[in-house]
Amino acid sequence: QVQLVESGGGLVKPGGSLRLSCAASGFTFSDYYMSWIRQAPGKGLEWVSYISSSSSYTNYADSVKGRFTISRDNAKNSLYLQMNSLRAEDTAVYYCARGDPGIAVAGDAKGFDYWGQGTLVTVSS
């Protein structure tokens, strides 16, 4: 069965850095777009970033562009999010999700069909 397990969250001071990981299993990881989506406490969902199956394409929300970097290691079935210059407003549960949300060229556009359970990132002094 498909499993996505995030790790790496925690408490970090403003201006600090954190690296999130998402371990994937139960499917051919290298076939899929992957994304990070976050949810601030009591708020709605916010897309953060996606990466194509071969890492050729990446994109970021304006709110994180220049501070966050998405990457993947298909040999390790793993997705990453390097977060630098963290701000209080980055405090959220961060989910990794599988699939093409309608942005992939010649993709299947089947949406975010599997999500991890999330990892909490708290940015506070």
Place this chain on the structure above:
Amino acid sequence: SYELTQPPSVSVSPGQTARITCSGDALPKQYAYWYQQKPGQAPVLVIYKDSERPSGIPERFSGSSSGTTVTLTISGVQAEDEADYYCQSADSSGTHVVFGGGTKLTVL
């Protein structure tokens, strides 16, 4: 930046039909998706490509599209359907992903 607009809340009695709308200028050219999120849980995809239903999602969930508005319809609402629902699409360039603000469905 591009936005999708949803009503903050919708209330229905059990057995009735709930309709949740999502509006956005690029919806005529971009697919829409719907996600259900219950408290303390990760979101679940309930509709993709405007009106397709993933396997395992009950038939009472359906989606439709008309111009700049897409609608999630839940027929014969059950207590277990009480949740937050989010629409999602892409901007007009098809490069950025956008979520609506979410709609809290209350089953009275």
